[in-house]
Amino acid sequence: MRFKTWAWGLSVATAALLTACGGGGDSSSAQMRLLNASIGYAALDMAVDSTTVNTGVAYAGVGSYADVKTDxxxxxxxxxxxxxxxxSSTPTLASGSHYTMIAYGSAGSVRTTLLQExxxxxxxxxxxxxxxxLAPDAGAMDVYVTGADESLDTASTVASGIATGSGSGYITLNSGTFRVRITAASSKTDLRLDIPSLSLPSTGVSTLILTGSTGGVLVNGIQLLQQGTTANFPNTTVRARLVAAVGGSALVSGSIGQTSLMPTSVxxxxxxxxxxxxxxxDLSVYVNGALMSFTKPALTAGSDYTLMVWGTAADxxxxxxxxxxxxxxxPTTTAKIRLVNGVASATTGLTLNVDYSALASNVVAGTSSSPQTTAASTSALLTVTSPSSTTPVYSLSELGIQAGYVYTVFVMGDNNAMVGSLRRERSSN
Incomplete structure (x- = not known):
């Protein structure tokens, strides 16, 4: 089997895949179908030589094979x-062979990879x-295949450091049903996907495709049986954090169920x-020892959330x-940055500037701006300004903005005593 990539310059060397052994069919044609692994599209079509061959392929689904002329x-x-x-692409196909064109990526940024089967x-x-x-934003990942109750503490990887756009090569395992866990490379504690039950059939060949999520860090899984069907393994978790932006140096703590988000903190x-x-x-938040009656938030699988407690300590x-x-x-030349306004009793919005260019304007209290792209720099000037102040409420000079990084600027505290903080959320490394 060959793993060919198109439209993104992906590496195939690490896949260590074998030359196809061929098959039946017309000597001048091959069999090709579409697999939809793009979280941005509920359904996709595929046309070859201006003829539609697969229609309405749902996410995590695969179309039927169609005869494709190799010329x-x-x-x-x-x-x-x-x-x-x-x-779009113009792949080289071997006569009599089977292929699945995998479409992945987010809305407006679809990429394709060709898998020979x-x-x-x-x-x-x-x-x-x-x-x-095939999770463009998740970075390199490790793979663990274990028994259902086996701890990761003692488990060994079956594949490690699989870079974005690359494959593990074929791994021969015992057939059966196993638990599969995907972590960030070299980090057993950074769990990206937990598949409780993945079936590996005797004499079978299958591909586990890791796809992106809305938050960018967690991943989803799709199993494709060679020349067969798919099984969808969507992520069932989210990443959430608590931000205590309350004024007056209030004491804040919080948890979701039995999982602590923040111990008591000032x-x-x-x-x-x-x-x-x-x-x-099941969110519980305490401010100065009092349990808050906040509406329990609905958290969508695969997403990242900031749960910000803001306002005055009394309200x-x-x-x-x-x-x-x-x-x-x-990611080699730009970074992303946004502004979060958590200022208590603020009556005006805030503006985020980088090198005197406004990247976000009138960000009102209790909200966030959309992430904006900014050029990498070794010595940028970052300021947050308010119409109610003649000087910046927060500033950083000679700031190094690194390419491929994601940043958040938080402004918190009271309207008359604002506190700023620059948070590096993640990098492309």
Whole structure:
């Protein structure tokens, strides 16, 4: 089997895939189908040589094989609703072979990878597994295949450091049903996906495709059986953090269920992301020892959230902010940055400036600006200004803004005593 990539310059060397053994069919044609691994599109179409061959392929689904002439392989992946072309390529196909064109990425940024599906069967009692990292924003990942109750503390990787756009190569394992966990490379505590039950059939060959999430860090999984069907393994968790932005140096703590988000801390304090179950969160927040009666937030699987407690200590409020921690579109030259306004009793919005250019304007209290792209710099001037102040309420001079990083500027505290903090959320490394 070969793993070919298109439209993104992806590495194939690490996949260590084998030459196809061929198959039946017309000597001048191959079989090709579409797999929709793009979280941005509920359904996709595929056209080859201007003829639609797959229609309405749902996310995590795969179309039927179509005969494709090997001398006319111009391929377009199209949106199902309007028919616009999202990605195009002209792959080289071997006569008599089987291929799946995998479309992945977010809305407006679809990429494609071609997977050849003629790998020799595994031995009886064994199964072959290929893991593809097609999560553009998640970074390199490790793979653990274990028993259902086995701890990661003593588990060993079956594949490690799979870079974005690369594959593990085929791994021969025992057939059976296993728990599969995906972590950030070299970090057992940074869990990105937990699949409780993945079936690896005897003599079978399958591919586990890791796809992106709305938050950018967690991943989803799709299992593709060679020349067969798919199984969807969506992430069931979110990453959430508590930010204590309450004025008056209030004491704040919080948890979701039995998972602590922040021990008792003096505001302003920014907590770390913690992975919790998606759904309506059983959120408990205490301010100066009093349990708040906040509406329990609904958290969508695969997303990142900032749960910001802001306002005065006498009248705290909760802001549920959705965080976009996906990497900048040009990670070698740009960064992403946003402003969060958590100032109590603020009557005017704040403006975020980098080198005298306004990247976000009139960001009112309890809200966040959308992330904006800014050029990397070794010595930038960052300021946050308010119409009620003749001087910046927060500033950093000679700031190094690193390419591929995601930043958040928090302004918290009281209207007459604002406190700023620059948070580096993640990098492309």
């Amino acid at each position: 006319a392989t111009g391929t377009e992946v199209q949106s199902n609703n309007v028919g616009s072309t999202l990605a 003629d790998q020799d069967a595994a031995a009886t009692g064994k199964s072959k597994l290929l893991v593809l990292n 505001a302003p304090t920014i907590g770390d992301y913690t992975t919790v179950s998606a759904g309506t969160a 705290p409020k909760l802001a549920v902010l959705t965080d976009d921690n996906r990497l900048p579109t040009s």
